[in-house]
Amino acid sequence: MTPFAYTAVQTVASPHAHGGNAVSRTMLRVQLALTPATAYAFWLFGWPAFFLWLITLGACLLFEFISLRLMGVPHIRRTLGDSSALLTGWLLALTLPPWAPWWVGVIGAFIAIVIGKQVFGGLGQNVFNPAMVARVALLISFPLPLTQWVTPLPLTTLAAPGFIEGLQITLAGLPPPDAMASASLLGYAKTELSRGSDLVQALAAGHAPLISWIGIRAGSLGESSALLLLAGGLFLLATGVIRWQIPLAVFAGLAIPAAIGHALDPAHYLGVIPHVLSGAAVLGAFFIATDYVTSPTTAPGQLIFGIGVGLLTWVIRTYGSYPEGMAFAVLLMNALTPIIDRYTKPRILGRTRAGKPLDIPAKKGA
Amino acid sequence: MGLMEKLFGRDWGIHPDDHKRPAADAVTRTMPVPERLFVSLSQHLGAPARPVVLVGQKVRKGERLADPQGAVSAAIHAPTSGTITAIGEIPAPHPSGLPVLAITLEADGLDAWADLEGLNDPFLLPPAEISKKVAEAGVVGLGGATFPAALKLSLSEKAKVTTLVMNGGECEPYLSCDDRLMRDSAAAIVDGIGLMLHATGATQALVGIEDNKPEAIAAMQQAAAAQPHIRICPVPARYPMGSEKQLVQELTGHEIPADGRPGDVGVVVHNVGTAWAVHQAIRFGRPLVARLITVNGGCVAQPGNIMVPLGTLVEEVLAFAGGLNSAPARLVMGGPMMGMSLPQARVPVVKGSSGILALSAAEVAERTEEPCIRCATCVGACPMGLLPLDMARHIQANDLKGAVKTGLKDCIACGCCAYVCPAHIPLVQYFSHAKGELSAQEREKLRQESNRKLAQSRAQRLEREAREKAEAAARRKAERAAQAAATPESQAPSNLPAPQGATA
């Protein structure tokens, strides 16, 4: 027998065991899932893209630190350590034009962290997806730098800007040379449509869907490789970080109207493949719409939410004035999340959906 | 609604590491009676028992120490023979560390039973007689809720119960006392089930045993082979399968209405351990004075199941079990999911103690609370279909009404939500706190109600007294006036009726 001294330090309730899941672990997994696509995008767009990413992340952490400090939150280091701010910055960076100047990243970080998140009360309290708030605010405020896409210039090619040149592009805000100016696939389609051209012919010239898969085309970092992002998304599904409802519903909401429209009038409606594989569809479906804080909590609610995001994206892409609508769609559905949650509450065991106790069944064999 | 549930299923509950072996496979040990026992008077749900012995009195094992008091209560018996040395307060086996009244019994070492008589053919007795015997033996639900068993037996007779659900689920990790009991004493349990069937008037018994206990299932199937109305039903291992509502739904398909009892769907639920205690009480007349306890946890040197006399200190049980490897981070009475953390080791074992766990820091995995990120893992885990995150949010904001609206009263405190929460939010503690506050408010309301009545009756009394005084004064005045006016007689009669009219 080993004698021991034991006195409980404080009164704690059950349970006295824990499954071991942690917020930081979840965030880490999301970052892991983003890494391959991001690395590929760095290769595709070179040093400026890397610098912009770095600046955005750094600014997010800085603004988070300042906000927490101002609000007098204890254990700032621990709160920073849950890396939610890092993830917000990362997602934001993935939606920016790769060669955008540094201040785009910094202002974006300020909007995302301070206005999008901390003003609402910090992690878990924000109504809207902070990265998307920043993305939309930037797009509306600074339309020019936010719509300047460049043709991919892989790091390994000779013409790619070197380290110093990359720094100049990001820090001095050198606009990309005219020859490099390009449009994303959706932007190109939108322009062609407004010219009154036939989409079938316009797309035949140089924008084969295959390229969407490999991702060598103009666009933000997060548009660059649907394939790698898909792999990351599947990793999140497999590790249980996200559930299947939102991604599937987003794709369904986007693909079904796209298929119908394309079948009816291919000259005016893009097909399913360009819709799903270009723009922010994959990134949005797996990484943005699935944000825990701003999406519904129940499975049916998540399905409704996802379909709404997909459908609105399609509507904005097709009829709106912007070529891409994922960010707007996510924000709009974020606003609906409390209502969706309210009407998709799970049924409580022993109660009807309305919350009344179940009737006592008539006794059998009495 | 129906389609929704079919499509998405009710994927409730969790699958924690069960940690049941090797404790479940270790041979059951019986603990010798320690020198001194502390028999708590609050070993059951309901009012504490009222002691019927005096300090200095000698008792034999099984003699009654305390009578039930009130509608819901249970008798308490001497766990061994010896002398009563004190009746006073000792620390309760409860997280609050508050004192509880207990009888201290100095063992004489003989462990001599009182003269007890069992029944040879209890099936000839009317069911009510069985319930009475069970009540006399002080049997309570041994699953942990400690509801007086006899009450449930007799209540279910009134409620026209057709099915007796026996809970052998033991879904709590670490615990294996029911498992062990079923392996060792399957025949006694089956006999107890038979007696309970008789007492309740139910026509069939369904014994739900989680499929992670194949030995227990086999033993029970063998013991019940001859009795077709006692069916052994393996159920999938999933926490909290052993919770009443979940087990009844799993076995019978009936959903117990909220605020209702299993009786509402023609079912009564008892623990297999209770069946064993009923068997002991009816066949041998032995009251509940000892129980099988699982001693387990990372700090326990030789985990296993031990038959312990009630009133033994946790400290002594741990010592008998082989001591501890290291100082525990937390001592728990019951299972890790719903058990109570103990303030210290010098608290007695009671009827509801299914396990004593000495958990290491790694097992407890204590972490600081972080902000909720609304990941909704808790929503998926909740076996009741609640939204733990919303309830906790209401309680954090002191909005008890909002919490009740979101289903606080339906919460069974199973701990699934807190177990899976990545932000380490002590959800169950929020809910327990809120439930406690609610009942405190309820009590306060009742108290104010009665106070108001008292104040009103006092006000009425004062008014009456004042009025009576005034009337008396008026009467005296009138009398004096009458006397004074005795000579002019004509005025007296017209003067007198006035005060009388006022009183009427």
Add this chain to the structure above:
Amino acid sequence: MSDNLGTIVKNGLWENNVVFAQMLALCPTMAVTTSGTNGLGMGLATTAVLVVSNIIVSLIRKTVSDQVRIPVFVVIIATLVTVVDMALNAWLHELYKVLGLFIALIVVNCAILGRAEAFAVKSGVTASAVDGLAMGLGFTGALTLIGLIREFLGSGTLFAQASQLLGPGFSFLEVQVAGYGGALLMILPPGAFAVLGFLLAGKRILDDRLAARSVAATTPATA
């Protein structure tokens, strides 16, 4: 109610500021503050209506019965606003082109009815006039501040077109930040909400600090 005039002025300008403390009249606050000039113009127009309506209400306060109090006030305010609207259109046409849409909004500006109900109906003419002026100037100040911030961040200018409102002599107010195109969001409604939110937070912090300081000043030093 009508304590000394100094308190009334302080109340209107700061303590009980229409926008920052009472959070009234947020509709015009959000709508017109796309530039400092617009804010100033709207504020001054509102102030004019507020002063006159306060005076009239105070004058007739003994005559008006409770039953028709609110309709009477509304008719008075609506008339005043319509007159201001016509006058601006006729004689300050350039400003009218900017503010025209919003002038009509003054009718439903709860700050005006609010002051009539909360102050003028209980106070004398002088106090009511001072209250109207102070509240109006507080409102003007708030609108101008919000307008300036939004204008600066949103279009990189300060007091653009101020000379059209105040006369050519005030063209020195007009500032243009070279090389800054502005963040357009700030001119759009979300920018108004964000700026107002930050200003409200700022005022709270300032008030807390002032309160803490006055407490510190009144408690004698114990060291």
Add this chain to the structure above:
Amino acid sequence: MNLDKIREKTGYQPLLLGLVALLASASLAWAAHATKDAIAAAEAKDLRDSLSQVLPPGFADNDLLGDTIELAQADGSKRLIYRSRKAGQLNGAVFKVEGKGYAGPIQILMAVDQEGRILGVRVLKHTETPGLGDKIDVGKGGWVKTFDGKSLDDPAPEQWAVKKDGGVFDQFAGATITPRAVVKAVKGGLEFFSQHKSEIEG
């Protein structure tokens, strides 16, 4: 009877509210009367100002507002033409055209001289993306002034397009649709003028 008592009478309420309404409407009537002329003058001045923006200074000496003609367009709707004269001699026309922009219609006012040369172009109203398409505003850039002096023959009809489409007009970085729409609308205006020249002159 004092005022407090009278105020509570049921009959007092209609009297009071009626009186207030009477006074209010009377003062409104007076104000409307007093400002009527000034408002009309200010509005006429507005229109005149915008018309004179597209005309070179001193180009016209007549009152354009008083010298208008309505012509039917291809779709049947009417288009109002203001005729400019110097010393009684017709020397140009001012009219509105509409282009289909990126986010909605773009209203353009243009002036053309007798030879079919553009005297001036101004965008009156548009909903183009701020920061991108809104450079067609004269306040945000001098782009619309590049139309001055152009006619249907100069540049050649196939060069009446933005540079990206092989034309002579600049487009702005990030936005092609808006300038394209304006060019198309102005070209349409010129064509309209050349078709209806005789009617305008007549």
Add this chain to the structure above:
Amino acid sequence: MIAAILSLTILGAALGLILGIAGRFLAVESNPFVDEVEALLPGTNCGQCGFPGCSGAAAAIAAGSAPASCCPPGGKTTAVAIAEKMGLALDLAAVADTGPKLATIAEDLCIGCCRCIKNCPTDAILGAPKQIHNVLKEACTGCSACIDHCPTEALVMQPVPITLQHWVMPKPLAA
């Protein structure tokens, strides 16, 4: 012009008539909250709030001149209930809820003067002249009306002891 002025005047008069009639028939006599608030108060008229009895306090609360938390014996529960009824925001931190208290009598000091008995609003004190008095725990509201009347300071307010049955799990400290 005349028509516009005339129609507006008639409209004003007509609406004024409607309001005048409505004012006559729809007048609300008293504040409806008073009774409801009084029902929430303990009703013991102990006077700790500083108002003449519970009805006085209810009137003051309904009129807004007293806070919802003005009833010390009612404690947090009553304050919350009243605030809810009145739609008021309640600063719970301002409610100094020290927990329920009970009057207790120190037996060695009590001289059996019966003065406390006369002042107890709920008849919670038992006793006779020259006998040691006793407080009925169930009936004591903790209003402390008796305390000042004890000539020997035998009456003391003591917190109600927490028992296992009354224990409430503490709220987790927010992170």
